[in-house]
Amino acid sequence: METKVFSIDGKEVRTLVLNDEVFNREISDGTIYYAVNSELANHRVGTASTKTRAEVRYSNNKPYKQKGTGNARAGDKKSPIRVGGGTIFGPKPRDYSITLPKKMKRLAMKSLLSMGVKEDRLVVVEDFSIESGKTRDLNKILKNFVEDESRTILILKDDDAMVRRAARNIPYLRVLSYNRLSAKELLYGRKLLVLEGAAKNLNEFYGDK
Numbered sequence: 001m002e003t004k005v006f007s008i009d010g011k012e013v014r015t016l017v018l019n020d021e022v023f024n025r026e027i028s029d030g031t032i033y034y035a036v037n038s039e040l041a042n043h044r045v046g047t048a049s050t051k052t053r054a055e056v057r058y059s060n061n062k063p064y065k066q067k068g069t070g071n072a073r074a075g076d077k078k079s080p081i082r083v084g085g086g087t088i089f090g091p092k093p094r095d096y097s098i099t100l101p102k103k104m105k106r107l108a109m110k111s112l113l114s115m116g117v118k119e120d121r122l123v124v125v126e127d128f129s130i131e132s133g134k135t136r137d138l139n140k141i142l143k144n145f146v147e148d149e150s151r152t153i154l155i156l157k158d159d160d161a162m163v164r165r166a167a168r169n170i171p172y173l174r175v176l177s178y179n180r181l182s183a184k185e186l187l188y189g190r191k192l193l194v195l196e197g198a199a200k201n202l203n204e205f206y207g208d209k
Contacts, residue, residue: 050090157197
């Protein structure tokens with residue numbers, strides 16, 4: 001399939017052939033779900049921890065005598081039913097991470113890129129860099145493509161440190177490299193700006209495998 005390539009001024013300059021296997025394939029909702037779910041799970045720290053009655057530091061003495069008080073029998077102050085006692089079935093440190101099969105993750109990324117094309121959210125922009133590393137210079141380019149400061153994803157052909165530096169102070173912008181995409185960002189991004197070089201790399205990176 002062919003798509004338009006725009007200059008940084010927002011004007012059409014040429015066309016680019018996109019790989020149908022990557023940008024025009026049938027969308028797999030299931031793999032998208034699992035890819036987003038795994039990313040969210042992998043961000044969980046899993047450090048929540050509580051103490052059981054065996055771990056609470058308290059006296060082992062009976063709080064009061066066994067008989068004659070009218071109260072139920074109580075063995076010690078560490079009982080979970082008492083203030084300051086242990087916790088029953090409380091959280092313990094654990095690993096929430098989920099490992100996806102490589103083929104499933106690749107299919108999810110290709111489905112998300114195809115979804116961006118079908119929903120008219122994906123725009124290919126000629127390669128550019130921000131030599132100054134200043135936010136205002138990047139903002140001038142973004143204003144030609146993003147009208148209401150909606151969530152925008154910029155996909156680079158390489159890890160351009162100056163573009164990333166300029167993007168740090170733009171709250172609605174996320175910057176990704178073509179070989180390290182995020183399923184969550186591609187799904188929720190309202191505008192996907194793909195540099196021309198990144199689009200060519202995506203053709204090869206996801207096209208033949």
